[in-house]
Amino acid sequence: MFQIGILTLSDMGARGLRLDESARVVKEMISKLDWQAIKYEILPDEKDLISRKLAQWADEGSLDIILTTGGTGLGPRDVTPEATLAVVDRLVPGLAEAMRADGLKKTPFSMVSRQVAGVRGRCLIVNLPGSPRAVRECLEVILPVLPHAVRLLKGEADEHPPLKKAKGES
Numbered sequence: 001m002f003q004i005g006i007l008t009l010s011d012m013g014a015r016g017l018r019l020d021e022s023a024r025v026v027k028e029m030i031s032k033l034d035w036q037a038i039k040y041e042i043l044p045d046e047k048d049l050i051s052r053k054l055a056q057w058a059d060e061g062s063l064d065i066i067l068t069t070g071g072t073g074l075g076p077r078d079v080t081p082e083a084t085l086a087v088v089d090r091l092v093p094g095l096a097e098a099m100r101a102d103g104l105k106k107t108p109f110s111m112v113s114r115q116v117a118g119v120r121g122r123c124l125i126v127n128l129p130g131s132p133r134a135v136r137e138c139l140e141v142i143l144p145v146l147p148h149a150v151r152l153l154k155g156e157a158d159e160h161p162p163l164k165k166a167k168g169e170s
Contacts, residue, residue, distance in 0.1 A: 001148055002064040005039035005057045007050070009071035009080050010130065014034045014044040021132040022069035029139050031083055039063060045071050050083035058087070064150045066123060070130030072115040080127050088118030088125060090111035092149070095126055099138040107139065122153045 006026050012018040020042055027037050039057055043049055050071070057063055071080030085091075085170075095117035103110030115127035126142065128135045151157035 002030075002033075002035045002147070003034050003048045003062055004035050004037045005063045006037050007040075007053060007066060007125050008042045008130075008145060009045050009050060009068060011044045011077060013042045013070075020069075022128070022135045024131055025135045026067055026085045026128070027070065027090060029136065033143065037088070039066075043098065045077040045079055047079040047083045047086070050080060053084045054084060054125060055087045055120065058120035058125065061121070061123075063078070063123050064153075066125045068125070068127045069135055070128075072127050074112050078114070081083040084116050084118060084125055084127055088116075088120050090119045092117040092119060092124065092126075095142050095145075095149075096152045098141050099128075102141045103134070103137065105136065119153060124149055124153060 004021045006129050008020050024046050071078045096115050103129050118128040
């Protein structure tokens with residue numbers, strides 16, 4: 001079982017003016033995998049505050065993955081990628097590239113999503129968009145590889161496991 005932290009970045013959500021539907025989607029999807037969300041918080045779109053929380057959670061050592069939602073667009077308050085880049089040791093660009101590439105099949109607006117993924121210590125940090133629909137679509141793309149990524153980070157994986165074929169593949 002993997003231990004997950006969910007960090008939602010939303011000025012309105014932090015003030016209690018918006019329900020956090022994106023985190024609800026994350027919790028729903030990881031529960032089907034028998035993963036456990038052991039940390040959850042909503043913060044305003046403040047770079048330093050986000051960076052401190054990401055570093056704190058990753059450095060505590062109890063989380064395998066931190067999934068952020070929100071703050072990945074081009075708005076002046078969208079600072080999640082910068083906050084993440086400030087604390088990760090290494091980037092995992094393939095995760096963000098895969099999410100954007102799949103998103104382009106559905107909408108051209110995927111081109112302006114700036115989510116990043118990286119590693120701090122032995123914790124994987126992945127930025128997800130703020131829209132519940134986009135969160136679901138992005139997680140559908142990356143969830144199959146996250147267990148392997150976590151095992152690699154923990155030094156428990158030697159080779160790539162076989163992947164289940166997507167619907168329609170032969």
